[in-house]
Amino acid sequence: MNMATPHKEFDARQKAWYEAACARIDAARLQQLNMQLVDIHSPTGAERPASEFMADYMSRMGLKATYQPVNPITGNAYGRLAGDGSGPALMLYAPIDTHIEAIPEHDIPWVGPELRDDMLPKAQARGETVIGLGASNPKGMVAALTEAVHAVRDAGIPLKGDLVLAFAGGGMPVVVPERSHYGLSSGVSHMMMNGVTADFGIILKPWNEVYYEHPGMCWFKVTVKGSLGYSGIPRGTPGFRSSIVPAARLILELEAWLPEYTRRHTSDQIAPEGWIAAVRSGWPERPAFPSAATEIYLDMRTNPQQSTASVEAEFGAVMRDIISRYPEIDAEWEMTAAVPGSRTDPSNWIIRSAERAWSETHGGQPYPGAPKLSGQTDAAAICKLGLPLVRVGYPWIGDKDMPEEFTDGLGGMGVSHIPDLIEPIKALIYSIIDTCTRSREEVGLG
Missing domain, CATH: 3.40.630.10 (Zn peptidases)
Structure with a gap:
């Protein structure tokens, strides 16, 4: 051609x-x-x-x-x-x-x-x-x-x-x-x-x-781990860790990083945005029992030069950096969907x-x-x-x-x-x- x-x-x-x-x-x-x-x-x-x-x-x-x-x-x-x-x-x-x-x-x-x-x-x-x-x-x-x-x-x-x-x-x-x-x-x-x-x-x-x-996109699920709690337990009681409060810290850190991701990967016609789109934790009908897990869901857009594997690696690197700076955050993550x-x-x-x-x-x-x-x-x-x-x-x-x-x-x-x-x-x-x-x-x- x-x-x-x-x-x-x-x-x-x-x-x-x-x-x-x-x-x-x-x-x-x-x-x-x-x-x-x-x-x-x-x-x-x-x-x-x-x-x-x-x-x-x-x-x-x-x-x-x-x-x-x-x-x-x-x-x-x-x-x-x-x-x-x-x-x-x-x-x-x-x-x-x-x-x-x-x-x-x-x-x-x-x-x-x-x-x-x-x-x-x-x-x-x-x-x-x-x-x-x-x-x-x-x-x-x-x-x-x-x-x-x-x-x-x-x-x-x-x-x-x-x-x-x-x-x-x-x-x-x-x-x-x-x-x-x-x-x-x-x-x-x-x-x-x-x-x-x-x-x-x-x-x-x-x-x-x-x-x-x-644009393509990659979806990520982050699970912040804690322990199942009870609202009647005083703060600081050994053996009980919130998943929700560390998740809030992690959300703020990711929100600060995402504009830098966009800037780094802007191409001829694409400025690939990233958004925290959903957060899920515990039982709304059981607020007496704070959840042992809080899930965060993200959508990150990509330019044509990025492979989905490279986005997965970059996201993993930023997660490890955040966790190294905030030891109270215990989290794991996975990419759940990808369209190049x-x-x-x-x-x-x-x-x-x-x-x-x-x-x-x-x-x-x-x-x-x-x-x-x-x-x-x-x-x-x-x-x-x-x-x-x-x-x-x-x-x-x-x-x-x-x-x-x-x-x-x-x-x-x-x-x-x-x-x-x-x-x-x-x-x-x-x-x-x-x-x-x-x-x-x-x-x-x-």
């Missing part, structure tokens, strides 16, 4: 195709699909209804569509708009699962004091804004990719290469033990290892940028096509470069499995559009402003035409 193949400007036909497809973007259709998807609950590991719906939707669009079962309650959906076979295949991808269960006894108080409207799988329309669980991420992404393909098909653009529209479950950075330990890109990994592939890929996520580096980061060569066709698409939809100004991020997505796994991939996106809904009651925290990623998706859809259409109306040789594929 010749990565340095010069990028050609659109010729007159391609310009006409681009304008024709953009003219066929249907905002009402986009909003309707966005709302239909919100109404289909698809927590990680239970995505079957949403994926079956999208397989049927793509079939009705005129694509050759398939529901790909993984187990009885989950599966993926993909559709193919065939070219004449002389051009490259392009995959447009988004996950389809949501990050919370939307069940009060499961989610409260961890999501906040209540399940807000943006955390419930019930769509509301407030003018051109859609409210509901996953309305923006991932349901708005699924709808936007689908609308881009719909517009291209409606415009009757003659494609040389196939256009693949793909959606998978298990995309959230979670693990759900009760549903086959689904998550951590399990759905898209299954999809790609069972025959769904392409020459290039585009994943749609929040932020209207162009990313060729894709990945990278597409920035000179690859699909990266440069995405940059040109961004320029086209921003008045012709050159793409200035992406701000560093740390958000882990299925892109890491897709690219690691050999598909050159670019992450593009849409503006995260701004203060001017966000209803005030949803401004606190991440929420249900559940506020989608339809006008904010139109420009990114045009950028997607640009890359579709830029790639799928050319020969394989034109895009550097021998």
Whole structure:
């Protein structure tokens, strides 16, 4: 593959195709699909209804569509708009699962004091804004990719290469033990290892940028050990050691170290953050008996140059240093999950096509470069499995559009402003035409 193949400007036909497809973007259709998807609950590991719906939707669009079962309650959906076979295949991808269960006894108080409207799988329309669980991420992404393909098909653009529209479950950075330990890109990994592939890929996520580096992550569990106590025992009684108080000291030490980890491992496009995400100790219904163990859970993001083994070694070194300075801390640790980061060569066709698409939809100004991020997505796994991939996106809904009651925290990623998706859809259409109306040789594929 010749990565340095010069990028050609659109010729007159391609310009006409681009304008024709953009003219066929249907905002009402986009909003309707966005709302239909919100109404289909698809927590990680239970995505079957949403994926079956999208397989049927793509079939009705005129694509050759398939529901790909993984187990009885989950599966993926993909559709193919065939070219004449002389051009490259392009995959447009988004996950389809949501990050919370939307069940009060499961989610409260961890999501906040209540399940807000943006955390419930019930769509509301407030003018051109859609409210509901996953309305923006991932349901708005699924709808936007689908609308881009719909517009291209409606415009009757003659494609040389196939256009693949793909959606998978298990995309959230979670693990759900009760549903086959689904998550951590399990759905898209299954999809790609069972025959769904392409020459290039585009994943749609929040932020209207162009990313060729894709963060990975490592999860750690730290267990601070003490002894089972009783609240009636005086402090300092021999044979009783708190696990909770030393754990608090350890948390503060780790919190002081994590920004240094980020600084040390910042790469071209990634500033890998680390967060202490959960702490667990003892029996809430038995506060008279302080626990002999306190568990601390961390998520540490990685850049593509870091191996997961090197992160494990670095974390072990900092833990040993902390313990050497605080002998009251008796702890052990383990890495519980790891997804390596990945990278597409920035000179690859699909990266440069995405940059040109961004320029086209921003008045012709050159793409200035992406701000560093740390958000882990299925892109890491897709690219690691050999598909050159670019992450593009849409503006995260701004203060001017966000209803005030949803401004606190991440929420249900559940506020989608339809006008904010139109420009990114045009950028997607640009890359579709830029790639799928050319020969394989034109895009550097021998």
